Amino acid sequence: PYTYQMYAHDGTLPPDNALRIEPEFRDGFHPCAKNGEWILVDDHRGTTVYNIETKEAVKINELGAIKPGFTLLKPFDFCKWNGTEWILNVDEQNAFKIKQNESRRDFLLNDTNTEIDILNRAVRLGRATEANKKRLELLENYSIDLYQLDLSDPDVVIPKKP
Template identity: 30%
Template structure:
């Protein structure tokens, strides 16, 4: 009488026939002919060879190997944000494994890399202006008088000599009435650069000095 082992190794698959791992099938206690109770989604074939970066899939006849990027960190070429890969297969053409350096870069298919945006310098300046915060009326006017020897009246006079129309009205009202100054205000930035002829470094130096008043 032939003696059968109580269990045999079988390959366990998922719903898409991807190899999950090895498990065992038990000998059928009701049969006496070596019949085993193969668990659901399991097959009695040789275990596939493990290949880094691939997952084995049963075709019904043999194992085929599919690229598997699940768990990898990839990035959207459009936004630079992290994209989750949930299914095996080749990476979508819309993602890359290279992280975007910063918001001033965009993906270039021609270079196959992130390249700096054409308006990166302008965007950096805009963000720098925005992040500078605000200064109180006393801080701003006092620093301008200390640095440029221009009090409120002199600032208004400078505006009237260089500007006209609605632009003059806006900046004059800003100087006379606003309670907080912001470099993110385009009218104020233009006044500092075009009327007072301050360059970017001078403006931010003046701004930082004013913070401590």
Template identity: 35%
Template sequence: MFKMTSEARTMKVYNFQADTKEYIGESDAYIAPYTGLPVYCTEVAPGKEVDGYKLVFNGETWLKLADHRGTPIYDIQTGIRREVEELGELPDGVTTKEPKTTFDEWNGTDWVKNEARERQQQIQDATVLKRELTRKVSEQIEILSFAVNEGIATDDEEKKLKNMQIYRYKLNNVDVSQAPSILWPEP
């Protein structure tokens, strides 16, 4: 432990970063009489550096903390990716294994695709698409129907109306439970 003295001296000190307290090297420090050590250093030797770890001073001794900073990790509940930002072991509830699909679920050791969830999403997507296609064609049918009913439609417009009505009928008969293998009708 450092002891203040009445004499000036030069001594070896071990420097660390202000924010993370990580070891950054040693140097010789001039210590004036009745003063302490410069900030962010200690006279306690850090020991040997080890790959994958950083030496961190805790105020009394040096700790070897795992350095996973920058490593992608995935939340085992959501699969959401983020990067490790702090020194230390990986937090609970994450893995370094990347999920392969948005339907993967963590089984305790690996990601496993939830086929039922994927299937449910495919049916939901098909339902939304069917509704949107039907809405768009219905808008066009409404406009052309007015023209036909008022006797102002051209022959091409009457033909187009009939084709759109057939298309809407075919859309109505699409079985969304067959997603993703649906053969969608052409307009």
């Protein structure tokens, strides 16, 4: 619906002849002719906007206002759109922490159980030292502590491996 600035010559017809009048220029706007008159149209070309549903970044490449469903405000981790701004989505953040805690606990359990298996073999074969037997007891208690963690608490503290 807009025409860009053109050079009008004798014999040009509206809206092109309206362009003989110098348009107004302002930052963030681009002058365009509409119905034989200059109007200022929002110019966000080259600006990145964000989809308020998907958080996807999109670069604007045409004149006009920012489309509904998009914002200039950059989203951050674990956020949701509240209608005017991005706010922290505590549920999403907690779900992420719980998954991280589960992964960390599972890794530590696997690592600990591997060491327990080897130390149990040494005990069974009579090749374990007293230090091995003490380490085995520590690791067995540690594995039980890991197994009994309440991972529904996103702020659970995972104990360090002895």
